[in-house]
Amino acid sequence: MSDHEYTPKSNFGKWFNDRLPLLTLANHLTDYPTPKNLNYWWTFGGILTFCLVTQIVTGLVLAMHYIAHADMAFDSVEHIMRDVNYGWLIRYIHANGASMFFLAVYIHIFRSLFYGSYKAPREIIWIIGIIIYLLMMAAAFMGYVLPWGQMSFWGATVITNLFSAIPLVGEGIVTWLWGGYSVDNPTLTRFFTLHYLIPFLILGLVVLHIWALHVPGNNNPVGIDVKKPSKDTVPFHPYIVIKDAFALLMFMIVFAFFVFYTPNILGHADNYIEANPLVTPAHIVPEWYLLPFYAILRSVPDKLMGVVAMLSAIFILAALPWLDTSKIRSAVFRPLYRQFYWILVADVLILGYVGAMPAEGLYLLIARVATAYYFLHFLVILPILGFKERTLPVPLSITEPVLGGSSNLAAARDDSRLEKLK
């Protein structure tokens, strides 16, 4: 943004903007210079904003009908489904909206992994993003407890018990989290409060996320720094706005398909049975978006180490800008990283699959291998790859490969300039 300064045209605009730079802010949604080669993987930021707003609006409405009490919560959810006008629609949007939110966030994260969007100077954007992701998981988990079905109750029991793995103070922490000696009414009411609070914390962090993004500006598929404004950029409006809007519409079709045709496919039938503290369902599984981490938890045969491994799998992402030693951002110019990237994608999908299966026999073996590989990727492969990999020549600008034919050809023609870049 440093190359791009905005001054309002009208005198009143100047007067106002000098006192409160709201117009500068608005400018970031109009003629803010954006790399012209952003592809559809870059539309998920807008889609995620839509998801957050959808969850807040539908959640607000649901809270008007829901009763956060262990004796009434289950019935009040059924009341929403059967009696409240359009209650079924609003609840199905909210429940499936959580899944859509995670679907979009995983695409958004893997986009960053492919194009190296987490690298300097975008580390703060990335870390804020990881914090948002953690808060999303907390919000989703607590929201899943609110209907007070069997999966709600036992999911809450298992997840809160993760803290009991902490030596000495673990049991005390769990009792404190529960407000009793088991998951019960005090647990439900505090989860409801926190579930209501977290989306607004996320909203605040999203503002910081976008603010931090607008300091260096967007990364792009070529992964090079772009001078703004220049031949390499287009104004945010209308170019990116239209592209984002189109992608959002496509996304909403998928969203609507789940809401209207298979609203319960991503849930568990057991959650339509009211919570019973005496009976654990035969097969406890978290929601699909937590399965890879669940598989990591179960693959370690020790309670404390299992919890440590699961949390490390998430926190290791925050260290990614420093674990990846390569100076080249985009995987387009990193032939080896590109292959390891796809292996990682497969590894995470495999973890998700075995996380849904019983933890025994072959599934357990696969989960252990996949867990080991996950950590190997971040702790060994990425740091070494930065030094060993022979990267392809990077173009000097976005426009160059367009005008000079294939990006590699254009850049290869002038290796001397590349040397200068290094």
Place this chain on the structure above:
Amino acid sequence: MSEKKTERRDFLFTATAAVGAVGVGATVWPMIDQMNPDASVKALASTEVDVSSMNPGKTITVLWRGKPVFIRRRTRDEINEARAVKLNDLKHPEKDEDRAKNPEWLVMLGVCTHLGCVPLDQKGDYNGWFCPCHGSHYDISGRIRKGPAPTNMEIPKYEFVNANTIKIG
């Protein structure tokens, strides 16, 4: 550090910081402690169970502090089996004699020590309990034998009020 005289101002800084820290602590603690079990939850701390109708080989589950408690009247074979196990074979060595004072009656929290699920009765590789969540196997004394659970199932505080009644808690 050079020799520096302690001044009245240093004393004021330290005193202010100390009073401030106590004040913040005294304000924050009620906010934290309000989440701990309240008086009404603590009041439900004991449960009495009538076990007069139980035959050997039967298990009942009762609720105590919101948690299931298994009460099993064990058969002669089961007691022998539980007592024959060598301590070396156990992940969390405890004698059956210490877990079931009256060998016929096993009273324990029906909560898996891994992540808190309720294990299933008469299942698993050791003829005791099996936790369906993450595959922990317990023997007929409720001791962990195989799987991720770190310890044996907990024995709550209980006593026989009379021949037919157990008071838990």
